[in-house]
Amino acid sequence: MEHEHNWITSEEVHQYVQRYSIPETEVLLALNKETNESVKGAQMLSGAHQGAILKMLSALINPRNVLELGTYTGYSAICLAEGLQEDGKVHTIDIDERLNPMRIQYWEAAGLQAKIIQHIGPALEVVPALEDTFDLVFLDADKGNYINYFDLLMDVLPVGAVILADNVMFHGDVLKPEEEQSKAAKHIQAFNDHVQASDRVATVMLPVRDGISIIRKIK
Numbered sequence: 001m002e003h004e005h006n007w008i009t010s011e012e013v014h015q016y017v018q019r020y021s022i023p024e025t026e027v028l029l030a031l032n033k034e035t036n037e038s039v040k041g042a043q044m045l046s047g048a049h050q051g052a053i054l055k056m057l058s059a060l061i062n063p064r065n066v067l068e069l070g071t072y073t074g075y076s077a078i079c080l081a082e083g084l085q086e087d088g089k090v091h092t093i094d095i096d097e098r099l100n101p102m103r104i105q106y107w108e109a110a111g112l113q114a115k116i117i118q119h120i121g122p123a124l125e126v127v128p129a130l131e132d133t134f135d136l137v138f139l140d141a142d143k144g145n146y147i148n149y150f151d152l153l154m155d156v157l158p159v160g161a162v163i164l165a166d167n168v169m170f171h172g173d174v175l176k177p178e179e180e181q182s183k184a185a186k187h188i189q190a191f192n193d194h195v196q197a198s199d200r201v202a203t204v205m206l207p208v209r210d211g212i213s214i215i216r217k218i219k
């Protein structure tokens with residue numbers, strides 16, 4: 001809990017909802033701790049409460065295959081594997097292969113080494129080369145490409161597939177006047193407008209952690 005990064009809700013609310021949500025497993029707790037202690041950019045890791053949300057949605061959707069854009073240290077991939085069908089897989093993409101030994105160590109500890117497939121490369125190049133179809137996508141890579149990822153996913157996902165887009169409130173910066181927004185917040189604002197303008201999806205945005213949109217492809 002001491003390692004959680006939370007931007008939108010008060011710390012009090014965050015602690016309370018976490019207390020009554022699926023607890024972090026020992027493996028996830030250890031991965032969270034090691035990431036915070038020794039890896040740059042630890043605020044990127046989903047954490048206990050968002051991890052519980054990913055687990056719950058995966059269990060409800062019961063996907064055959066999951067696609068993740070942005071692996072980082074592999075925390076969310078473990079959560080996304082929660083609801084996989086018997087022979088299903090999580091395909092997760094990252095441009096950074098230096099974290100591979102750490103990812104593999106924790107996926108093995110979680111007993112998921114055969115279920116999580118790591119792809120290394122720019123997601124825009126890797127996604128079109130994948131052969132599996134996906135019922136659930138966690139969009140959590142570089143914010144400047146979110147619109148490109150969305151358009152690409154609309155081409156390849158079946159109707160009914162769900163995209164979970166992370167950081168859609170970007171530290172609350174999307175609420176600021178445009179001239180005060182960071183570059184990333186502007187990218188996210190453009191993404192939110194782009195998704196809203198599409199008639200191919202139904203969306204609900206949740207003010208959790210850094211904002212998560214649940215986007216369902218309807219046509």
Ligand SMILES: C[S@@+](CC[C@H](N)C(=O)[O-])C[C@H]1O[C@@H](n2cnc3c(N)ncnc32)[C@H](O)[C@@H]1O
Pocket residue numbers: 044045046047069070071072073074075076077093094095096121122123124140141142
């Ligand atoms: C926010 S972190 C992912 C956090 C992880 N999903 C979690 O919840 O623990 C974003 C990751 O996207 C990766 N990334 C950045 N640009 C990318 C690209 N063009 N293609 C694939 N991955 C990229 C970064 O290396 C980083 O590890």
